[in-house]
Amino acid sequence: xATVRTPDxxxxxxxxxxxxxxxxxxxxxxxxxxxVRVDGMGTVTDVGVLLRATDxxxxxxxxxxxxxxxxxxxxxxxxxxxxxxxxxxxxxxxPASPVPFSVAEYFPFPSPTRFSDxxxxxxxxxxxVPVTGTCDPRQxxxxxxxxxxxxxxxxxVSDEMEGGRGALxxxxxxxxxxxx
Amino acid sequence: xATVRTPDxxxxxxxxxxxxxxxxxxxxxxxxxxxVRVDGMGTVTDVGVLLRATDxxxxxxxxxxxxxxxxxxxxxxxxxxxxxxxxxxxxxxxPASPVPFSVAEYFPFPSPTRFSDxxxxxxxxxxxVPVTGTCDPRQxxxxxxxxxxxxxxxxxVSDEMEGGRGALxxxxxxxxxxxx
Amino acid sequence: xATVRTPDxxxxxxxxxxxxxxxxxxxxxxxxxxxVRVDGMGTVTDVGVLLRATDxxxxxxxxxxxxxxxxxxxxxxxxxxxxxxxxxxxxxxxPASPVPFSVAEYFPFPSPTRFSDxxxxxxxxxxxVPVTGTCDPRQxxxxxxxxxxxxxxxxxVSDEMEGGRGALxxxxxxxxxxxx
Amino acid sequence: xATVRTPDxxxxxxxxxxxxxxxxxxxxxxxxxxxVRVDGMGTVTDVGVLLRATDxxxxxxxxxxxxxxxxxxxxxxxxxxxxxxxxxxxxxxxPASPVPFSVAEYFPFPSPTRFSDxxxxxxxxxxxVPVTGTCDPRQxxxxxxxxxxxxxxxxxVSDEMEGGRGALxxxxxxxxxxxx
Numbered sequence: 031x032a033t034v035r036t037p038d039x040x041x042x043x044x045x046x047x048x049x050x051x052x053x054x055x056x057x058x059x060x061x062x063x064x065x066v067r068v069d070g071m072g073t074v075t076d077v078g079v080l081l082r083a084t085d086x087x088x089x090x091x092x093x094x095x096x097x098x099x100x101x102x103x104x105x106x107x108x109x110x111x112x113x114x115x116x117x118x119x120x121x122x123x124x125p126a127s128p129v130p131f132s133v134a135e136y137f138p139f140p141s142p143t144r145f146s147d148x149x150x151x152x153x154x155x156x157x158x159v160p161v162t163g164t165c166d167p168r169q170x171x172x173x174x175x176x177x178x179x180x181x182x183x184x185x186x187v188s189d190e191m192e193g194g195r196g197a198l199x200x201x202x203x204x205x206x207x208x209x210x
Numbered sequence: 211x212a213t214v215r216t217p218d219x220x221x222x223x224x225x226x227x228x229x230x231x232x233x234x235x236x237x238x239x240x241x242x243x244x245x246v247r248v249d250g251m252g253t254v255t256d257v258g259v260l261l262r263a264t265d266x267x268x269x270x271x272x273x274x275x276x277x278x279x280x281x282x283x284x285x286x287x288x289x290x291x292x293x294x295x296x297x298x299x300x301x302x303x304x305p306a307s308p309v310p311f312s313v314a315e316y317f318p319f320p321s322p323t324r325f326s327d328x329x330x331x332x333x334x335x336x337x338x339v340p341v342t343g344t345c346d347p348r349q350x351x352x353x354x355x356x357x358x359x360x361x362x363x364x365x366x367v368s369d370e371m372e373g374g375r376g377a378l379x380x381x382x383x384x385x386x387x388x389x390x
Numbered sequence: 391x392a393t394v395r396t397p398d399x400x401x402x403x404x405x406x407x408x409x410x411x412x413x414x415x416x417x418x419x420x421x422x423x424x425x426v427r428v429d430g431m432g433t434v435t436d437v438g439v440l441l442r443a444t445d446x447x448x449x450x451x452x453x454x455x456x457x458x459x460x461x462x463x464x465x466x467x468x469x470x471x472x473x474x475x476x477x478x479x480x481x482x483x484x485p486a487s488p489v490p491f492s493v494a495e496y497f498p499f500p501s502p503t504r505f506s507d508x509x510x511x512x513x514x515x516x517x518x519v520p521v522t523g524t525c526d527p528r529q530x531x532x533x534x535x536x537x538x539x540x541x542x543x544x545x546x547v548s549d550e551m552e553g554g555r556g557a558l559x560x561x562x563x564x565x566x567x568x569x570x
Numbered sequence: 571x572a573t574v575r576t577p578d579x580x581x582x583x584x585x586x587x588x589x590x591x592x593x594x595x596x597x598x599x600x601x602x603x604x605x606v607r608v609d610g611m612g613t614v615t616d617v618g619v620l621l622r623a624t625d626x627x628x629x630x631x632x633x634x635x636x637x638x639x640x641x642x643x644x645x646x647x648x649x650x651x652x653x654x655x656x657x658x659x660x661x662x663x664x665p666a667s668p669v670p671f672s673v674a675e676y677f678p679f680p681s682p683t684r685f686s687d688x689x690x691x692x693x694x695x696x697x698x699v700p701v702t703g704t705c706d707p708r709q710x711x712x713x714x715x716x717x718x719x720x721x722x723x724x725x726x727v728s729d730e731m732e733g734g735r736g737a738l739x740x741x742x743x744x745x746x747x748x749x750x
Contacts, residue, residue: 044595052592055584057599057638059693071285072304073502098597100691103675103682105251123303124252126338126386127311128673132567133695135643135668142433142643144570151640153599153695155673158306197569204564206306207492209557210504224415232412235404237458239417239513253682278417280511283495283502308495312747313488313515315463322463322613324750331460333419333515335493377749384744387672389737390684431645432664465611483663484612486698486746491667518666566666 053150060154061107062134062195063094064202065116067176068160074206076176078165079187079199080115083172091175091190093198095154104128108157116174121163130155131205134198145194158202179208233330240334241287242314242375243274244382245296245341247356254338254386256356258345259367259379260295263352271355271370273378275334284308288337296354301343310335311385314378325374338382359388413510420514421467422494422555423454424562425476425521427536434518434566436536438525439547439559440475443532451535451550453558455514464488468517476534481523490515491565494558505554518562539568593690600694601647602674602735603634604742605656607716608700614746616716618705619727619739620655623712631715631730633738635694644668648697656714661703670695671745674738685734698742719748 044052052058065078079091096111098104105124112122134154136147145154165174181187183203188196203209224232232238245258259271276291278284285304292302314334316327325334345354361367363383368376383389404412412418425438439451456471458464465484472482494514496507505514525534541547543563548556563569584592592598605618619631636651638644645664652662674694676687685694705714721727723743728736743749 048595052596054640055588056592056596056640057642059597059599066306068306071289072306073285074306098693100595100597101677101679102597104673104693105253109251123340126246126248126252126254126340128387128675129385129670130673131307131669132564133644133668133670137641139641144567153638153644153693155693160303160306200560200569201564201567204492204561204569205309207308207504207561209560209564228415232416234460235408236412236416236460237419237462239419278513280415280417281497281499282417284493284513308493309491310489310493312744313464313490315488317461319461324747333458333464335513380740380749381744381747384672384741384749387684387741389740389744426666428666431649432666433645434666465613469611483700486606486608486612486614486700487671488747489745520663520666565669567668 057151057153059098060095060152061098061104061111062154062156062198063108063112063122063159064156064199065094065112065120065122065159065161065165065174066206074158074179074203074208077179077182077199077203078116078161078174078176079182079191080167081173081175082192089172090192091187091195092192093156093195104155108159112159112161115167116161117164117166117168119163120161120165123160123162125157125159130157132156132198132201134195136193144197147193156198156202158206179203180210183210237331237333239278240275240316240332241278241284241291242334242336242378243288243292243302243339244336244379245274245292245300245302245339245345245354246386248340254359254383254388257359257362257379257383258296258341258354258356259362259371260347261353261355262372269352270372271367271375272372273336273375284335288339292339292341295347296341297344297346297348299343300341300345303340303342305337305339310337312336312378312381314375316373324377327373336378336382338386359383360390363390417511417513419458420455420496420512421458421464421471422514422516422558423468423472423482423519424516424559425454425472425480425482425519425525425534426566428520434539434563434568437539437542437559437563438476438521438534438536439542439551440527441533441535442552449532450552451547451555452552453516453555464515468519472519472521475527476521477524477526477528479523480521480525483520483522485517485519490517492516492558492561494555496553504557507553516558516562518566539563540570543570597691597693599638600635600676600692601638601644601651602694602696602738603648603652603662603699604696604739605634605652605660605662605699605701605705605714606746614698614719614743614748617719617722617739617743618656618701618714618716619722619731620707621713621715622732629712630732631727631735632732633696633735644695648699652699652701655707656701657704657706657708659703660701660705663700663702665697665699670697672696672738672741674735676733684737687733696738696742698746719743720750723750
């Protein structure tokens with residue numbers, strides 16, 4: 031670790047091993063996004079949920095999410111992860127307000143919060159983000175599914191979401207006035 | 211008033227006299243909008259303020275605002291008043307969330323709130339609304355001026371705003387993270 | 391109505407007939423409160439719901455709610471209705487922020503919102519209010535029931551709530567981070 | 571660093587050196603609190619600002635703030651830092667809602683945000699917290715000063731605040747409806 035203070039062209043990109051170690055010492059800053067489609071009056075009509083294949087072969091649902099890097103603003107992180115998960119043609123409308131609709135606290139052990147993450151303690155700022163373009167998920171996300179608000183709020187969808195994110199998805203619906 | 215319960219094709223359009231009377235009996239529901247321009251990352255770069263000529267010949271600054279009619283949703287009222295004050299080519303992006311950044315309470319007499327209106331008691335739900343098109347004010351608004359957030363927050367601008375709306379404008383800047 | 395402009399010691403107290411007429415011409419301003427109990431760390435542990443006997447003899451659930459009078463601040467209206475519905479010993483902690491967690495729009499006819507009210511068009515600002523004392527409902531409310539957040543979010547409770555307020559109750563839970 | 575993965579009774583307490591290194595690789599999670607006094611109706615009447623003596627002998631103003639430890643909830647961190655900075659008899663009323671009024675992003679280099687911190691990149695969730703007891707600052711905070719909202723919003727106070735926190739203090743005032 032002696033080289034840490036040497037100027038680093040990209041210091042936020044920790045090695046996997048370093049990140050693994052830090053994950054057990056400090057909470058990480060995450061952003062999370064619920065992509066939505068809105069009609070001409072701004073009302074949310076559809077909610078985007080990612081389907082992901084897990085290592086064990088099962089399918090789970092999740093949201094756009096990822097770590098905020100050293101030196102990166104929340105807006106930049108939000109944009110980067112939206113592009114990573116939805117592709118370059120999604121044209122997200124980032125929120126004017128930096129205040130999240132909810133803050134999800136993920137812990138790797140039982141906690142009073144509704145959220146869990148085996149890997150780490152993460153504090154995740156969650157945003158609803160209208161997208162106006164075409165979503166084409168890349169990477170490990172298999173598919174983006176658009177659900178109606180009513181469908182997104184069901185127990186069935188909620189039970190399929192990773193780490194308790196069903197509660198976060200419902201909170202997102204509540205924040206835009208479409209929770210049944 | 212015997213005809214009130216007769217079906218009315220446009221019941222929200224009270225006569226001036228009726229409205230004048232009701233204004234002294236009930237609080238009215240208003241919406242208020244702060245039009246903004248945002249950059250590609252959603253950050254607010256400019257804030258729109260209306261210049262209005264008063265009956266006495268002086269010039270004051272104000273925000274997009276107006277009454278919510280009977281049977282009209284807040285979204286519809288917001289859209290109608292934005293179009294009235296900014297013209298049909300402003301292309302406002304109505305918020306996905308119906309929760310205002312602030313609620314301004316206007317009273318026709320001294321009150322604990324920061325807001326006053328000689329005509330009435332109004333409860334006004336205020337929103338920040340990004341506009342992407344060309345603004346061309348109609349009606350009694352003379353001009354729309356775009357200010358930087360720093361300029362919009364100055365005492366000079368605040369002092370020129372009608373009814374204490376300088377405080378509301380500053381709250382709008384705070385809500386989108388650009389209040390100096 | 392000729393006497394309307396005569397000074398009135400209590401102008402907000404319209405006669406029943408006057409209110410009935412105005413209800414069909416203008417949206418009314420309402421406040422709504424979800425009383426909660428919190429633990430020492432501020433986490434919501436219980437949610438208060440009112441049981442009300444309807445004229446037809448059935449029982450429905452509802453929230454603390456009521457009209458904002460002419461000349462009355464939202465805080466004053468919130469306090470007055472909390473005292474009316476929960477009694478004088480409830481000791482509500484009114485919110486420092488005047489921004490509601492949600493705005494419910496009630497219409498007397500089918501609308502795009504989730505809320506309905508046979509009597510009127512009402513725009514209701516809804517708040518979560520911790521109470522620290524003893525609640526003793528008066529008036530037409532029969533009983534205050536304390537529910538766990540999980541129970542308050544169930545379809546069973548939601549279906550028993552008047553005018554679509556189940557969605558508002560769930561939004562309240564979401565706003566304080568306890569929606570399942 | 572080989573011992574990092576060994577069970578640690580208090581893993582969040584990094585050595586000063588470890589923390590120094592991590593501070594240059596990852597954004598840290600902070601909480602920040604603006605202590606306030608409220609009247610019986612919930613209106614903010616006074617705002618608490620800490621006076622701190624810097625190493626160079628000058629005096630600056632700041633807010634209650636501090637790091638969130640590994641495994642600690644935001645509520646626990648908020649309570650711990652309030653107690654550390656205001657003493658054990660302050661009796662803070664932690665917010666029912668976990669959503670901050672603002673998120674301040676501090677960078678150790680020039681950035682598009684309004685906030686700076688020579689030591690680190692920190693993402694700070696900021697809350698307004700009513701206190702009902704007696705504040706008795708300990709540690710390096712010299713004094714807690716209570717200001718009126720109008721005074722807290724002045725340029726003079728703002729200029730004395732560390733790291734751009736004057737903007738955060740004004741946003742706090744805006745969030746509770748008392749920004750002039």
